[in-house]
Amino acid sequence: MARRWNGWGDDSYVKEVSPHGGALIRSVIGDCQALPDATLADVMAQVPASRLPQHPLISSDAEDRVRHARGQSFPDWLAMRSGKFGTFPDGVAFPESSSQVRELLDLARQHDFEVIPYGGGTSVAGHITPAASQRAILTIDMGRMNQLLDLNEESQIATFGAGTPGPQVESQLRARGYTLGHFPQSWELSTIGGWIASRSSGQQSLRYGRIEQMFAGGRMETLRGSLDIPTIPASSAGPDLREVTMGTEGRMGIFTEVKVRVTRLAEEEKFFVMFMPDWQQAKQAVRELIQQKIPMSMMRVSNAKETRAHAHLGTSESQFKLLDRYLRFRGLTDERCMLTFGVTGSRYQNRTSLKQIRQVLSAHGGVGGIIANMMGSIWAEGRFKFPYLRETTWQQGIAVDTLETATDWDNVDALMQDIERSLESALADEGEQAMVFTHLSHLYGQGSSIYTTYFFRCADSYEQTLARWKKLKGSASSVIAQGRATISHQHGVGKDHAPYLAAEKGELGMAVIRDLLHQFDPDKRLNPSTLLPDD
């Protein structure tokens, strides 16, 4: 795969947007005009001299530095497309072992430079974007530590180099009959170490759990030495060190080898789509399914706006009309909501689950039938392709971003509506209207994640477009921070969410986190300004 230097993923892949999909977006946000893109050569010409010492492990090559300067947040995107990068790392290292990571950390102390750990570079919250600093900045790309080092089949524990990306995690395990089952949307590029450092969650968390349930132990290199966490299935022996390291986002140390709980490949896996009459029926149905603990591997329910948008964006106009006619014939209106779900396991258990699932969905007026299987397979095939959409719409002058949170069931409706309203009205002072829709994709007995997508019109300049995004993001983030919710269910804190963390953790909670990180890194050398704002 040739990786796109200024956007998402594989350079050769294009996610088409159908004409009637584009028309739907424009019917809400208005006609759009694209902004001009910078070239890689333009950007490379700006890269300043490195402030790092010369060292065989450190590259100060301009392209390496450009390619490690930004993640995939919307501000990162604007920086890459405009060519106005701001700060570049002074160098990039590609260690091949824990001891080389140690060496680099020792060097950082000795030569007083900062370190940013880099997994797949897929952060959408600014984790790996360097903040301007008086000190030199080294980005440590873990990508060469990408091997399955050990598979203990009896205990179902796999040891990986922390820089192993999703496809290599799965292909190396599949060759032995196993799976990790962690499929975040960033899976094509993001790494196992990054998932742990940022507490990631994947599309099939209903079966396999969040990364918290998979991470069994391993090694983190820190400025205080190596922290080795042994694998133990469960323990009541004091605070759990796994939990202390997860979510520290590179500020405590760098994971080098990680041990994860794997399972044998399931006999059968199937995905389905059904349509529910309206949001209340849809929400109630998925809550019942999850609270009844029916074994499933994924479940996702789109609100009516997302259902409509997906039907336009994901299909040709004639396909859409066919589906629309069928659903109307079955009694569903524009209020209908799309529900996608999957079962993974033995054929026998899947049959039992499906029977129970269909019972609950039918009781709430769900319609599946002939389309259910087909659309389920379409979801499975396209499951990692959504991030490519930004590239396609961008060329039409349409900006797109997503944000997410999680809250208890009794608050899901109110919060979803508040988030959508805040985004729809955030640009009212400019006479601009965003197009907004939402789904729930990680469901718990207690509550659900809320994942909202918003399209808005690029302004006449990059600066104004960034200003628009800041209004949108700030407005929704404030709603979340004041709304009994987490500032992130699956993207992490990074730099973009850091200002909102205190609302959730409280003053004393923030002190706990600050104390912990400062004990490991009193000089704030590791990924400064991430997780804790201005720190």
Place this chain on the structure above:
Amino acid sequence: MARRWNGWGDDSYVKEVSPHGGALIRSVIGDCQALPDATLADVMAQVPASRLPQHPLISSDAEDRVRHARGQSFPDWLAMRSGKFGTFPDGVAFPESSSQVRELLDLARQHDFEVIPYGGGTSVAGHITPAASQRAILTIDMGRMNQLLDLNEESQIATFGAGTPGPQVESQLRARGYTLGHFPQSWELSTIGGWIASRSSGQQSLRYGRIEQMFAGGRMETLRGSLDIPTIPASSAGPDLREVTMGTEGRMGIFTEVKVRVTRLAEEEKFFVMFMPDWQQAKQAVRELIQQKIPMSMMRVSNAKETRAHAHLGTSESQFKLLDRYLRFRGLTDERCMLTFGVTGSRYQNRTSLKQIRQVLSAHGGVGGIIANMMGSIWAEGRFKFPYLRETTWQQGIAVDTLETATDWDNVDALMQDIERSLESALADEGEQAMVFTHLSHLYGQGSSIYTTYFFRCADSYEQTLARWKKLKGSASSVIAQGRATISHQHGVGKDHAPYLAAEKGELGMAVIRDLLHQFDPDKRLNPSTLLPDD
């Protein structure tokens, strides 16, 4: 319930040991002679004057102080039976609100005294046993904060006073159609706050999870102020504060109100017993069941020694002979291992689970039939009665204790054997032989808990009996600490396990825990010497 002042549970309940059960124990450990018990009056007469200030919230009543001086560890037991208590708390408080707990903590700082939080007093590792101190000691009994304060049915979150014991947790929830599903063996007395503070696990953790999965948030009163943890179903926003507080064993603060994830009462719950031909078949079968993720609510497999012992201890001689004859007729020898399991859920799902379970067990030579249902029900009825056994055997001069750990599957066999051997031979220098047996009761894809029971003969004096126990416990604990295992899977660290914690957490891991606790309590006023040895 009138609570026994010098042992376990309800004063009026006696767990009988059948004559042939007693004979089996004596056939291994030899004839026994009981030690004389002290009376409550003897002990009360020893209680010294209180060093605490007079305060309306503090009782310095001698009986209160005796009844809060010891938990249920074996050394606690010897102290209670001999009447040689050592240190008594200087007073006991029974707060009724968070603000009264705050007031007591403020008082502790002001008057320079120590504080021990007390839930059900069921610790088997010395958590609530006061260490001798120059400072006065106040035990805070949370037992009056024992109400269901709120039940949010939509989000399935129940809020309890932290001092609510198991039966009151369940009865208050059951009245509304809900269950928490946390059933540690101490359930009759232990409290929800204690479960969280010590990371407890219950018999049906396969369905309901460990307390870590149930604890959703709440309030901890600390010397730095109130720590309020909001309920959020899941989050990637930095370190998880729930996880930071769990397992701190009263050294960080005192839980006052806790919010837990509950579920609706299941349609059906059933327990069964089957017998497997030998340990290898039994172990392999349960590993397969758990790694296949078949929905179950409990599973427990006894090794051949425990199977034999239970058959003697739990039944009359004629019942035992009948069972033995039947199992021999079905081809099982003395190597047979008892497997107890349960399913909880919808009738339909349970049927599917049972079919899959029986398939796996049959493939490994399991025998159930007519006895399976009956013995499963017997297990369910007696599930909280094992701790009463100590009372009965004690009167015959037989001492009994249990210990437990957890390790990965590839290490379960070797560790179990090493633990059993270390206990069997620990008293060889005195010519004494312990009777030892083991089961696995908390199973995970990655590994299992190991729970070992040992009987030994009381020596001629209390001091010598304690010395025997120290040899036994020390010997097994060293094996665990050196054996890729946790010093406790479900009992916590307390004072008895503290010396072994560093083997598991490592030097840097211990520093993390120490730093955390000292940030909250630099003067070591809260439960000193617990969790961290000599600290």
